[in-house]
Amino acid sequence: MMDNVSLIRMFFLSGLNETVNYRLTLFSLTLLCYCLILLFNVSVIVTIILDKNLHEPMYILLCVLCINGLYGTTGFYPKFLWDLLSPVHVISYSGCLVQAQVVYSFACSDMSILVVMAYDRYVAICQPLEYHSILSKKRIIMLACYSWLTPFCIFGINMFLTSRLKLCSPYIARLFCVNWIIVKLACYPAETTINNIVAYITIIIYVFHGVFIALSYMILIRTCVNSIENRAKFMQTCVPHLTSLITFLVTLLFDVMNMRYNSNKLPQNLQNFFEVEFLLIPPIMNPLIYGFKLTKIRNRILGVITFKNQ
Numbered sequence: 001m002m003d004n005v006s007l008i009r010m011f012f013l014s015g016l017n018e019t020v021n022y023r024l025t026l027f028s029l030t031l032l033c034y035c036l037i038l039l040f041n042v043s044v045i046v047t048i049i050l051d052k053n054l055h056e057p058m059y060i061l062l063c064v065l066c067i068n069g070l071y072g073t074t075g076f077y078p079k080f081l082w083d084l085l086s087p088v089h090v091i092s093y094s095g096c097l098v099q100a101q102v103v104y105s106f107a108c109s110d111m112s113i114l115v116v117m118a119y120d121r122y123v124a125i126c127q128p129l130e131y132h133s134i135l136s137k138k139r140i141i142m143l144a145c146y147s148w149l150t151p152f153c154i155f156g157i158n159m160f161l162t163s164r165l166k167l168c169s170p171y172i173a174r175l176f177c178v179n180w181i182i183v184k185l186a187c188y189p190a191e192t193t194i195n196n197i198v199a200y201i202t203i204i205i206y207v208f209h210g211v212f213i214a215l216s217y218m219i220l221i222r223t224c225v226n227s228i229e230n231r232a233k234f235m236q237t238c239v240p241h242l243t244s245l246i247t248f249l250v251t252l253l254f255d256v257m258n259m260r261y262n263s264n265k266l267p268q269n270l271q272n273f274f275e276v277e278f279l280l281i282p283p284i285m286n287p288l289i290y291g292f293k294l295t296k297i298r299n300r301i302l303g304v305i306t307f308k309n310q
Helices: 002-006 020-050 057-074 077-085 093-126 128-134 137-163 179-184 189-224 228-260 268-279 281-293 295-305
Strands: 010-013 090-092
Touching (some): 010 093, 020 057, 020 281, 020 295, 057 077, 057 093, 057 137, 057 281, 057 295, 090 093, 093 137, 093 179, 093 228, 137 189, 179 189, 189 228, 228 268, 228 281, 268 281, 281 295
Antiparallel strands (some): 010 090
């Protein structure tokens, strides 16, 4: 058995086995979605970087959110598009760990960025006179680095622990690699105890992120109820954030539920959709929501499109 384990250097992804008859159509739609993700996010990023009037905490955080969307989707779409054109769906052992690291550090970074954005809105509405002193550019950059580096390090630890496991199966019944699924392939369940402990600690950390956002919005709503000016600020800047947050949480919840309570009764195509929707819907919706709702960004993008100076 140990000799067989040492030979596992490649994983076989079985999520596309039932898409043979319409793979070209799926490739075209996937390529279109990826191009839209690139177009929308790059447009917002470039607009914010080039316009000095948008070098404010809220827009800097939006830029960070869009960059993170590009980071996460790059870990999935190129490989997925290649698989759609390939008769065999395989990924190397190291490539699988890298993909799992990228995809799920992206998801947790999104959550961290949304937490910082909630804090930004809390300070802007509840402590407007101290806004620029509390959220200076230096502090925003530090918070942005926290939003990226912390999830990356946490999942780096998860991937390191996973890489130490001896695996007895090279088959992954998904479209892409997931750390939790790789751990399930371990030969000896006793060896996965520390992996499970770290995984639950990770879950607890990001549950507290959610609690922080919930508390922030409870205070925000209470503050805005009796103020017309604050209600206008809430509708202008908090509604896009809430929409992004709810979209992200719902899509991620479907994926987590699908992983934990995967049922063979569900059609494979539906399972596939649940797996990838957090890599599809938020990266497309976030730049659109903010681009249409935030006046400065909307006007700037429309000005570029119509060749007018704003």
